[in-house]
Amino acid sequence: MAQLTYREAIARGIAQEMRRDESVVLIGEDVAAAGASSRARSGCWRSSATGASATPRSASRPSSAPRWGPQ
Amino acid sequence: MTGMRPIAEIMFSDFFAVCWDILANEIAKSRYMTAGQMSFPLVVRSGNGGGLRFGAQHSQSVENWMMAILGLKVVVPSNARDVVGLMAAAVRDPDPVVLLEEKALYPVRDEVPDGEIVDTLGTAAIRRHGVDATILALGNMTPRAIEAADQLDGAGIDCTVVDVRSLVPLDTQTILESVSDTGRVFTVEKNPRLCGWGGEVMSIIGEEVFWDLDGPPIRITTPHIPLPAADALEDFALPSVERIVTTVQKAMSSSEGGIPT
Numbered sequence: 046m047a048q049l050t051y052r053e054a055i056a057r058g059i060a061q062e063m064r065r066d067e068s069v070v071l072i073g074e075d076v077a078a079a080g081a082s083s084r085a086r087s088g089c090w091r092s093s094a095t096g097a098s099a100t101p102r103s104a105s106r107p108s109s110a111p112r113w114g115p116q
Numbered sequence: 117m118t119g120m121r122p123i124a125e126i127m128f129s130d131f132f133a134v135c136w137d138i139l140a141n142e143i144a145k146s147r148y149m150t151a152g153q154m155s156f157p158l159v160v161r162s163g164n165g166g167g168l169r170f171g172a173q174h175s176q177s178v179e180n181w182m183m184a185i186l187g188l189k190v191v192v193p194s195n196a197r198d199v200v201g202l203m204a205a206a207v208r209d210p211d212p213v214v215l216l217e218e219k220a221l222y223p224v225r226d227e228v229p230d231g232e233i234v235d236t237l238g239t240a241a242i243r244r245h246g247v248d249a250t251i252l253a254l255g256n257m258t259p260r261a262i263e264a265a266d267q268l269d270g271a272g273i274d275c276t277v278v279d280v281r282s283l284v285p286l287d288t289q290t291i292l293e294s295v296s297d298t299g300r301v302f303t304v305e306k307n308p309r310l311c312g313w314g315g316e317v318m319s320i321i322g323e324e325v326f327w328d329l330d331g332p333p334i335r336i337t338t339p340h341i342p343l344p345a346a347d348a349l350e351d352f353a354l355p356s357v358e359r360i361v362t363t364v365q366k367a368m369s370s371s372e373g374g375i376p377t
Contacts, residue, residue, distance in 0.1 A: 061233070
């Protein structure tokens with residue numbers, strides 16, 4: 046049992062599915078480097094083999110993440 | 117369509133309006149337009165709702181927009197555990213699913229069990245069992261409804277709280293069974309009152325279990341206004357614990373409410 050914030054749970058849910066299934070990718074503005082506006086950030090990046098690139102439209106693997114308002 | 121299962125983030129759910137054609141006309145209809153030959157296993161996740169002083173263009177609760185589009189499924193987790201379970205269910209679904217994240221809940225901490233968590237789309241969750249009235253809530257209105265129910269319990273009104281969780285598909289069985297049991301129903305909706313999700317749910321309740329009701333169905337909603345950014349006004353517009361408590365109390369104590377004696 047872990048104590049997770051709602052935001053951390055987003056990253057965990059996405060990570061759970063990406064680990065299970067190679068075809069799952071995350072796309073969106075700044076989702077990789079900045080963790081997007083929700084800061085439900087992704088930690089490591091999918092390799093370029095998937096065709097994803099580290100641009101504002103990027104794909105990535107999530108870990109956990111910080112911040113939106115007070116913690 | 118090409119074998120990938122993308123999860124796409126739209127930063128604020130208000131911006132669904134920017135991608136409305138591709139989402140509402142193309143993505144949502146792809147299975148139909150290809151006579152079932154193609155599925156589109158896409159999850160679109162987006163921060164939804166107000167309470168954070170972001171103003172009328174970054175605070176909207178658009179669950180009612182999303183559920184109006186044929187071909188989209190719509191889920192709204194109310195806690196960290198359900199985020200994982202509903203995300204997994206959405207990713208594994210063969211068709212497009214919109215997962216609305218509650219911006220106001222991002223920092224809220226909850227217990228999440230270890231190991232894989234997978235929920236089923238179209239399942240509501242009963243968060244509190246009571247005998248006097250059913251409160252239907254969605255997303256971050258669920259913790260408020262539970263807190264209100266705890267206060268109402270102190271005043272002698274024992275409420276069931278149903279976390280609707282999934283608007284499309286809708287768990288009508290859980291909702292109707294609870295309403296039939298208690299005989300009174302309230303919705304707590306942070307989407308605007310006009311065409312809010314509760315209007316549709318209440319119409320189903322009216323059609324299916326009208327004769328089990330002991331009083332009028334009552335919706336507790338945000339008024340049909342652009343959400344103000346000013347602290348006091350935004351708090352006033354969104355359903356608060358206090359407003360839930362007073363609305364339920366008033367309805368349950370009114371003689372016109374038809375409380376059985």
